Amino acid sequence: MRFLGDPGLRAPCAEVTAFDADLALLIEDMYATMYAAHGVGLAANQIGVGLRVFVFDCPDDEDHRHLGHVVNPRLAEADGVTVRGPEGCLSLPGIEAGTPATTVR
Numbered sequence: 001m002r003f004l005g006d007p008g009l010r011a012p013c014a015e016v017t018a019f020d021a022d023l024a025l026l027i028e029d030m031y032a033t034m035y036a037a038h039g040v041g042l043a044a045n046q047i048g049v050g051l052r053v054f055v056f057d058c059p060d061d062e063d064h065r066h067l068g069h070v071v072n073p074r075l076a077e078a079d080g081v082t083v084r085g086p087e088g089c090l091s092l093p094g095i096e097a098g099t100p101a102t103t104v105r
């Protein structure tokens, strides 16, 4: 796990261009790391890999589970519904802050 101060957490991540066995292994590693840390989401740069990939496994407000991984995410549109709530980060252990989040399509 990379923590606050690691330059890799501030650097732009590269686009994934090879959808191959190495990418599958990376994603498996990310799930394992996220579960070991009792997290609900994890980005590749948090484990030192500067690629645009994240995994998630979290409930919504109605306790429905959402599990998946996203490669080369791009924010296309936000529908304007913004909620603010406490949010933490596995790379900043012990810190939590009120963070606005906007739902997206």
Ligand SMILES: CSCC[C@H](NC=O)C(=O)O
Pocket (backbone or CB within 6 Å): 038, 039, 040, 041, 042, 043, 046, 087, 088, 089, 090, 091
């Ligand atoms: C709200 S997104 C997830 C935040 C955090 N994951 C990465 O740092 C975690 O607690 O799993």
